[in-house]
Amino acid sequence: MTSWLQNYGVYLAVVVLLLFNVFFTENFLTAGNFRTQLVQAAPVCIVALGMALVIGTEGIDLSVGSVMSVAAALVPLYLGAGPVTAVIVAVIAGVVSGLFSGFLVAHLGIQPIIATLALLVGGRGLALVIAHGQLVQLHNQDFLALGTGDLLGIPVMVLVAAVLAALAGLLVRRTTFGRHLVAVGGNRPAATLAGLPVKRVLMGVYVISGALAAIAGVLSTARLGASDPNDLGLLMELSAITAVVVGGTPLTGGRVRVLGTVFGALLMQLVHATLIKHDLPDSAAQMVQAAIIVAAVYVARERSSR
Amino acid sequence: MTAVTETDTAGSERGASLAAVVQRQGAAVVLVLGIVAAWFAFPRFGSPDNLRDLALQGSFLAVIALGMTFVIISGGIDLSVGSVYALGGVLAAYGSQYGLVVAIVLPVAVCALIGLVNGLLIARTKMAPFIVTLASLLFARGLLLALTNEGATTYKVPDGSAFLWLGQGTIFGVGVPVYLALIFFAIGGVVLRRTRFGQSVFALGGAEQSALLMGLPVVRTKITLYTLSGTLAGLAGVLTAAYLQSGVTVLGVGTELDAISVVVIGGTLLTGGAGTIIGTLVGVLLRILIQNVINQVGTLDSNYQTVVSGAFLLIVVVIQRLLARSRRS
Numbered sequence: 001m002t003s004w005l006q007n008y009g010v011y012l013a014v015v016v017l018l019l020f021n022v023f024f025t026e027n028f029l030t031a032g033n034f035r036t037q038l039v040q041a042a043p044v045c046i047v048a049l050g051m052a053l054v055i056g057t058e059g060i061d062l063s064v065g066s067v068m069s070v071a072a073a074l075v076p077l078y079l080g081a082g083p084v085t086a087v088i089v090a091v092i093a094g095v096v097s098g099l100f101s102g103f104l105v106a107h108l109g110i111q112p113i114i115a116t117l118a119l120l121v122g123g124r125g126l127a128l129v130i131a132h133g134q135l136v137q138l139h140n141q142d143f144l145a146l147g148t149g150d151l152l153g154i155p156v157m158v159l160v161a162a163v164l165a166a167l168a169g170l171l172v173r174r175t176t177f178g179r180h181l182v183a184v185g186g187n188r189p190a191a192t193l194a195g196l197p198v199k200r201v202l203m204g205v206y207v208i209s210g211a212l213a214a215i216a217g218v219l220s221t222a223r224l225g226a227s228d229p230n231d232l233g234l235l236m237e238l239s240a241i242t243a244v245v246v247g248g249t250p251l252t253g254g255r256v257r258v259l260g261t262v263f264g265a266l267l268m269q270l271v272h273a274t275l276i277k278h279d280l281p282d283s284a285a286q287m288v289q290a291a292i293i294v295a296a297v298y299v300a301r302e303r304s305s306r
Numbered sequence: 307m308t309a310v311t312e313t314d315t316a317g318s319e320r321g322a323s324l325a326a327v328v329q330r331q332g333a334a335v336v337l338v339l340g341i342v343a344a345w346f347a348f349p350r351f352g353s354p355d356n357l358r359d360l361a362l363q364g365s366f367l368a369v370i371a372l373g374m375t376f377v378i379i380s381g382g383i384d385l386s387v388g389s390v391y392a393l394g395g396v397l398a399a400y401g402s403q404y405g406l407v408v409a410i411v412l413p414v415a416v417c418a419l420i421g422l423v424n425g426l427l428i429a430r431t432k433m434a435p436f437i438v439t440l441a442s443l444l445f446a447r448g449l450l451l452a453l454t455n456e457g458a459t460t461y462k463v464p465d466g467s468a469f470l471w472l473g474q475g476t477i478f479g480v481g482v483p484v485y486l487a488l489i490f491f492a493i494g495g496v497v498l499r500r501t502r503f504g505q506s507v508f509a510l511g512g513a514e515q516s517a518l519l520m521g522l523p524v525v526r527t528k529i530t531l532y533t534l535s536g537t538l539a540g541l542a543g544v545l546t547a548a549y550l551q552s553g554v555t556v557l558g559v560g561t562e563l564d565a566i567s568v569v570v571i572g573g574t575l576l577t578g579g580a581g582t583i584i585g586t587l588v589g590v591l592l593r594i595l596i597q598n599v600i601n602q603v604g605t606l607d608s609n610y611q612t613v614v615s616g617a618f619l620l621i622v623v624v625i626q627r628l629l630a631r632s633r634r635s
Contacts, residue, residue, distance in 0.1 A: 060436075104624070109631075113383070113436070114566075114576050114623050121563055122616020128609035234559070238440055251434055281456050286448030290441040294427065297437050 005299050010247050010263045017270045025277050035155055037266075037273055039223070042161040043068075043216040045265035047236055048243035049168045050209030052261040055244050056172075057185040057202060058253025059105060059112035061209045064240055066123025067097045068217030068233030073131040075218060076138060076227045083143035087218055094214025095207055097123065102206035106199040120237065127229035136227045147222030157219050161262075164212065169258040177204060178256075185253030242289065243268055246296040268292075332625065333571050333588045340595050348602040356598070358480060362549075364594040365487035367564060368587060369542040372487075372494050373535030374565040375586045379498070380531050381511040381578025382435035386424060387539040388561035389446035390417050392554070394543025396450055399461035399553030402469045409469045409548075413540045420446055421536020425529035439532075443562070450555060457555040463547065473548025483545045490538070495583040503527065511578025567619045568593050575626070592618075 005012075021028040047064050054061045071090035078086040097119060104115035138144060149156045172178040180201045183191045192198050213233075221227050247264030248257045268289060275285040344351045370387050377384045397413035420442055427438045451457055463469055475482040498504040506527040509517040518524050547553050566576075572589030574581025593615065600611045 104620075108624060108627055110623055110627050111576055114570065114619075117563060117566065118616045118620040118623070120616075121560075121567065121619065122613045125609045125612030125614075125616065129607050129613060132607070133609060238444065241437075241440065245437065251437060281452065283448045283451030283456060286444045286451065290443075290445035290448065293437060293441040293444070294433070297433050298431060 006248055009296070009299060010260050010267055014263050014267050014270060017267065017274060021270070021274055021277070025274065028277070035158075037269055038158045039155050040273075041265050041269035042155075042157040043220045044236070044239045044243055044268065045161045045262055046164055046212050046216040046219070047209075048240040048247075048261050048265050049164055049258065050205075050212035051237075051240040052244045052247070052249050052256050052258060053168065053172070053181060053205040054112070054209050055185075055241075055249055055251060056181050056253055056256035057205050058188070058251075059185075059202070059205065060116065060241070060251075061101065061206060061213075062113065062116040062237045063097060063101060063119035063123055064209065064213040064216075065233035065236035066120050066127065067094050067210050067213035068220065068236060069124050069127035069229040070094075070097065070130070071214040071217030072221045072227045072232045073127040073229040075143070075221050076136040077130070079138065079140050079143060083140055083146070086143065087146075090218045091211055091214045094210040094212070094217075096210070097214075098207035098210025099203065101210065102203035105206065106202035124229070131227065131229045133230065135230065138221070138225055138227060144222050144225055147219055147224070157223065160215070160219065164215070165258060165262050172256045172258055177201065181205060182254060182256065185255070187254070239268065242293050245300070246292060248300065250300055251297070333573060333585060333592060333622065337588050337592050337595065340592065340599070344595065344599050344602070348599070351598065351602060354479070360591075360594050360598055361484045362481040363597075364590045365481065365483040366542045366546050366549075367561070367568065367593065368487045368590045369483075369490055369545065370539050370561060371565045371568045371586050371590055372490055372583065373538035374562075375569050375572075375574055375581055375583060376494070376498065376507055377435075377531050377535050378566070378569050378574050378576060379511045379578060379581040380507045380528065381514065382428065382528070382531065383439065383566070383576075384421075384424070384532060384535045385436065385439040385562045386420065386442040386446055387535060387565055388558040388563075389443045389450065390420055390536050390539040390558075391543045391546070391561055392556075392558035393417065393420075393446045393450045393453075394540035395547040395550075395557055396453060396461060396543075396553035396555060397540075398469075398544040398547040399463050399551075400453070402461075402463040402467050402547070406468045409463075409467075410472075410544055413544050413547075414537055417540025417543070418533055418537040421533040421539075422529065424536065425532030428532060429525040429528035435532075454553075454555050460555065461553045463551045469548055470551060471548070473545050473550070481549075483549065486545065490541075491583055491587055498583055503530065507531065508579060511580070513579075564593065564615075567615060570626075571619060571622045573626075 027033060047068070051061055051064065070093050074090045074093055075086045078089045101116050101119055104110045105112050146156055151159055172181065180191070180196050183194070183196055184198050184201050188198065217232060220232055243264035244261050245251060245264070246267055247260030247262070249255060249261060271288055271292065272285045275288060350356055370391055374384055374387060394413040394417045397416055398409050401412040402409035424439055424442050427433055428435045454460070472482055477485060498507065506517065506522045509520065509522055510524060510527060514524065546557065568589030569581070569586050570576055571592060572582070572585030572587070574585060596614050596618065597611050600606050600608065600614065
């Protein structure tokens with residue numbers, strides 16, 4: 001029973017919540033509402049994918065929210081050279097952040113929590129320095145389309161999230177990198193002894209996490225229509241970790257559940273929406289989120305403690 | 307986690323003991339150099355007003371960081387302190403309309419309870435401290451918002467309330483919170499070094515399995531630790547509310563990270579098992595010094611504060627790590 005819950009609990013929870021809303025929430029079953037829910041879940045989902053890979057190596061990436069804000073701060077600076085340039089610069093910044101964290105963790109052997117904590121503290125400051133602490137309105141329509149536009153009738157953000165999730169799934173299941181990742185997280189001394197490229201794998205996951213955080217930052221900026229390095233991505237690290245953990249990836253590493261992570265992000269979004277639509281305030285949503293985290297980890301703990 | 311146990315080998319080798327000294331006293335040396343430099347560079351830095359301000363600003367963070375030091379030495383972490391700190395402040399401001407006792411007892415009781423629940427969950431179910439206190443970070447912030455109509459209501463401490471003295475009063479020109487923080491640190495130092503509880507905390511952080519085998523009260527120690535941390539964060543909130551004369555709802559965002567940084571900068575190892583109370587005090591003073599220097603420079607964007615803090619934290623951790631390596635080899 002417990003192991004069944006561990007494996008399928010998150011899917012069950014999403015289905016139950018969906019059914020509840022279909023029956024008890026007004027105007028839930030509309031195309032417009034579904035779009036809104038998916039669009040709102042997309043940034044968390046994208047960040048959580050990177051976080052799942054990092055957690056798979058028994059690491060953690062606390063810097064994602066600040067990386068989002070750095071990406072957001074860079075966008076208006078390079079938007080003059082076209083949206084493509086702006087996006088590329090922002091993503092490069094994410095990659096550099098990831099290289100930085102990855103180097104600290106892989107080559108200096110610093111604990112992930114502290115290596116990424118430094119970037120969490122310093123990164124937002126850096127973003128604010130770049131942006132002079134200002135919120136900047138954006139008017140480039142091509143760029144804004146990233147956040148508000150459609151492709152084949154699907155919001156661009158949702159499409160990007162889906163493609164990235166598929167890629168992450170392939171990466172974990174079908175590539176050597178993915179197998180190495182799981183091995184490193186499962187038993188690092190053994191992976192080292194077996195001659196796996198442990199350091200390269202660790203560098204890799206932090207770089208991916210940084211790049212994904214930057215992409216989420218860019219998309220959120222496009223959706224807001226403004227670059228807001230003050231607020232963008234605040235507490236994102238917590239939301240992402242929650243999505244990963246609720247999705248069944250153990251914090252002890254050695255296992256990555258990509259689809260579970262996607263559903264974890266959807267679940268947290270649905271919980272939030274359900275409470276709001278039934279006139280429960282934000283504060284209640286936060287407390288419920290807290291309870292869900294504890295419940296999810298409690299269910300998952302038997303596997304992790306072995 | 308790459309557990310690096312830092313046991314002192316009685317300083318037998320000179321290189322090793324030098325590394326140990328740098329690790330222990332590095333922050334203190336930087337602090338002294340920083341103070342001397344700031345003293346000469348900025349005429350206003352050494353003024354009694356500025357120094358009093360610095361001490362006062364530092365006292366709130368110091369009280370939170372004291373609890374965090376205990377938790378980190380035990381090998382744990384408490385991410386909830388920022389929210390609990392803010393919650394304590396709001397409850398104190400709310401309670402102050404019913405008198406001094408309520409203003410102190412209500413927030414301390416609630417915050418201690420949150421800490422107790424943290425401790426129970428961590429000790430009894432063996433869930434990661436990181437995730438449990440992350441959940442209570444959200445919970446405490448949610449509770450705070452619920453109490454204040456989603457942050458719209460700000461509770462004021464009534465004028466003339468005796469409670470205000472706790473935050474605004476002075477003895478010999480120095481703020482009451484400074485004395486309280488120093489008293490807490492003195493007690494904390496004694497508890498950590500001279501009691502069985504303190505020994506258990508170090509033993510837990512060094513090696514939990516051995517601590518269990520030695521028959522130490524592991525579960526009870528953990529529960530006490532997190533309760534202590536919650537209580538101290540709540541107390542810091544009480545003092546801040548008395549100082550600001552209101553319960554500020556936006557307080558404490560990211561404070562857990564400040565607290566962790568100062569503890570680590572003070573030489574306490576995040577892997578647990580080693581650390582000092584004095585080091586944390588030095589860490590707090592360094593944090594405040596950096597903030598003040600950046601303010602004094604004036605032309606510098608105040609956002610550089612966080613950049614410098616982050617960089618500083620990093621440098622300290624990298625040095626700690628390299629020293630630990632050189633000592634092993």
